Amino acid sequence: MVNDAELDPAVIQQVLQQLERELGVGLRGAGGAVPGWVVARLTRAIERAPATQGSLAQRLRDRRWLAQLADELRVGETRFHRDPTQWAALGSWLEQRAARGGRLRLLSAGCSTGEETWTLAMLCAELGLNAMVVGIDRSGPAIERAQSRRYPAGSEESLPARWRARYVALEDGAVTIASSLQASFIVRDLMQGPPPGSWDLILCKNVLIYFADAGTERVVAQLMAGLQSGGALVVARSDVTRLRELGLTPAPLAELSAFFAT
Numbered sequence: 001m002v003n004d005a006e007l008d009p010a011v012i013q014q015v016l017q018q019l020e021r022e023l024g025v026g027l028r029g030a031g032g033a034v035p036g037w038v039v040a041r042l043t044r045a046i047e048r049a050p051a052t053q054g055s056l057a058q059r060l061r062d063r064r065w066l067a068q069l070a071d072e073l074r075v076g077e078t079r080f081h082r083d084p085t086q087w088a089a090l091g092s093w094l095e096q097r098a099a100r101g102g103r104l105r106l107l108s109a110g111c112s113t114g115e116e117t118w119t120l121a122m123l124c125a126e127l128g129l130n131a132m133v134v135g136i137d138r139s140g141p142a143i144e145r146a147q148s149r150r151y152p153a154g155s156e157e158s159l160p161a162r163w164r165a166r167y168v169a170l171e172d173g174a175v176t177i178a179s180s181l182q183a184s185f186i187v188r189d190l191m192q193g194p195p196p197g198s199w200d201l202i203l204c205k206n207v208l209i210y211f212a213d214a215g216t217e218r219v220v221a222q223l224m225a226g227l228q229s230g231g232a233l234v235v236a237r238s239d240v241t242r243l244r245e246l247g248l249t250p251a252p253l254a255e256l257s258a259f260f261a262t
């Protein structure tokens with residue numbers, strides 16, 4: 001049951017402040033604005049909570065409830081080949097990088113259910129690149145889905161036709177990723193930093209919104225420290241304003257919101 005007061009923007013603010021204070025979870029966009037999808041999800045989560053969990057004020061003091069709420073808010077939208085222009089720019093950058101020789105080490109950080117990581121593996125296959133592709137996310141169920149290589153039919157539609165033909169198959173009403181593609185997946189919280197080793201590329205798209213400012217600074221610093229010399233941290237276009245507010249300036253490379261390690 002929910003009462004009108006719980007849907008009030010002031011209450012939404014109160015819940016967000018508590019999430020930030022207790023768990024360091026920030027869900028604000030550029031300029032501190034709360035994105036519409038956050039308000040919608042928060043409202044749904046509050047509406048669904050059974051009355052036995054007590055009043056909202058009681059729940060806000062319950063760290064377990066807050067942690068559940070944070071998990072629900074974190075599992076975000078994703079899709080194959082999200083932002084095609086950025087993928088095209090990334091392909092050119094990876095080809096240049098590969099010219100140095102050796103095996104590329106590519107990380108998809110905050111990979112959700114793996115569509116981004118598999119897209120990266122497809123891009124490397126298309127370009128004939130020798131690459132190790134790894135996806136990490138703090139959500140165990142999301143990583144299990146990624147490892148299963150199976151997605152709902154229709155999810156492949158955002159892929160270019162040629163990639164659809166080469167890298168996915170429709171089996172038993174589901175989309176399966178071709179066994180010729182390799183990627184590994186690890187459950188890992190980005191607050192621990194990237195997995196050890198130095199990376200040529202870290203994709204961290206649509207993830208930084210989940211951290212409060214101090215958390216974002218820490219996570220970005222750790223990701224930058226995890227890059228090889230000349231390696232790139234690539235974020236979503238929508239993340240750039242937020243990072244600029246933290247004093248970071250992306251490299252001026254067309255269509256690629258990239259921050260390069262020196």
Ligand SMILES: C[S@@+](CC[C@H](N)C(=O)[O-])C[C@H]1O[C@@H](n2cnc3c(N)ncnc32)[C@H](O)[C@@H]1O
Binds near residue numbers: 075110116138210
């Ligand atoms: C909106 S999805 C983005 C997926 C993909 N990067 C994309 O752009 O399509 C955000 C993902 O970030 C993950 N995430 C949030 N906070 C995280 C953290 N502290 N450590 C690792 N992953 C996190 C969530 O579990 C979710 O799967």
